[in-house]
Amino acid sequence: MDVLYFAWVRERIGIPKETLTTEAKTVKDLVEELKLREERYAVAFSDLSALRVAVDQELTDFDAALDGVREVAFFPPMTGG
Amino acid sequence: MRVLVQEEAFDFGREAQAFASGHSNMGAIVTFTGVVRDSDKGGMERMVIEHYPGMTQKALETIAKDAVSRWDLGDVLVIHRHGELRPGEMIMMVATAARHRVNAFEAAEFLMDYLKSRAPFWKKEYGADGAEWVAAKDEDEDALSRW
Numbered sequence: 001m002d003v004l005y006f007a008w009v010r011e012r013i014g015i016p017k018e019t020l021t022t023e024a025k026t027v028k029d030l031v032e033e034l035k036l037r038e039e040r041y042a043v044a045f046s047d048l049s050a051l052r053v054a055v056d057q058e059l060t061d062f063d064a065a066l067d068g069v070r071e072v073a074f075f076p077p078m079t080g081g
Numbered sequence: 082m083r084v085l086v087q088e089e090a091f092d093f094g095r096e097a098q099a100f101a102s103g104h105s106n107m108g109a110i111v112t113f114t115g116v117v118r119d120s121d122k123g124g125m126e127r128m129v130i131e132h133y134p135g136m137t138q139k140a141l142e143t144i145a146k147d148a149v150s151r152w153d154l155g156d157v158l159v160i161h162r163h164g165e166l167r168p169g170e171m172i173m174m175v176a177t178a179a180r181h182r183v184n185a186f187e188a189a190e191f192l193m194d195y196l197k198s199r200a201p202f203w204k205k206e207y208g209a210d211g212a213e214w215v216a217a218k219d220e221d222e223d224a225l226s227r228w
């Protein structure tokens with residue numbers, strides 16, 4: 001599974017993208033798994049209300065299932081327009 | 082319907098003219114253009130807009146299709162830039178064509194509200210004293226509830 005980070009999430013974690021293998025069932029599980037890996041992940045994911053997530057390039061929420069998913073992206077609230 | 086995500090500048094006059102010219106049965110054309118303005122505290126030198134290449138085009142098309150399904154529109158144009166921009170440069174534009182102006186105005190406002198909060202762009206402002214990500218505003222999120 002590819003995991004992508006944008007804007008300050010990318011800056012805090014230090015990379016734009018990584019490929020990982022996970023047993024996580026939901027986005028929330030994946031976040032918990034990442035937070036345990038290293039401090040920079042714990043910092044980036046410390047407040048989920050400040051984050052948004054897309055699964056396979058569609059906006060969703062942290063309860064979304066990861067079964068069969070190829071790409072998950074984490075980012076702050078969008079500021080387009 | 083035309084949706085363009087691009088780094089290069091666009092010619093607003095030419096785009097608006099071309100869009101307005103193609104619709105003999107449309108009585109109303111509305112255009113909106115977003116321009117880079119100085120940061121609230123001043124001193125901004127440039128803005129860099131990051132986006133999510135795989136998702137941006139699809140997200141904008143979904144928003145544009147949504148507008149077409151909600152209002153009686155003849156056509157929609159969305160252009161949104163990314164990359165580095167300076168104050169005064171145009172970031173994006175939307176144009177709507179409808180038989181009657183209420184639909185054209187409302188659809189343009191709808192497009193703008195959704196582009197603000199549901200299109201994967203993130204703005205960072207650079208000035209003499211450093212760089213800062215632009216924070217999303219609560220009122221931009223609240224604006225979606227009226228649709």
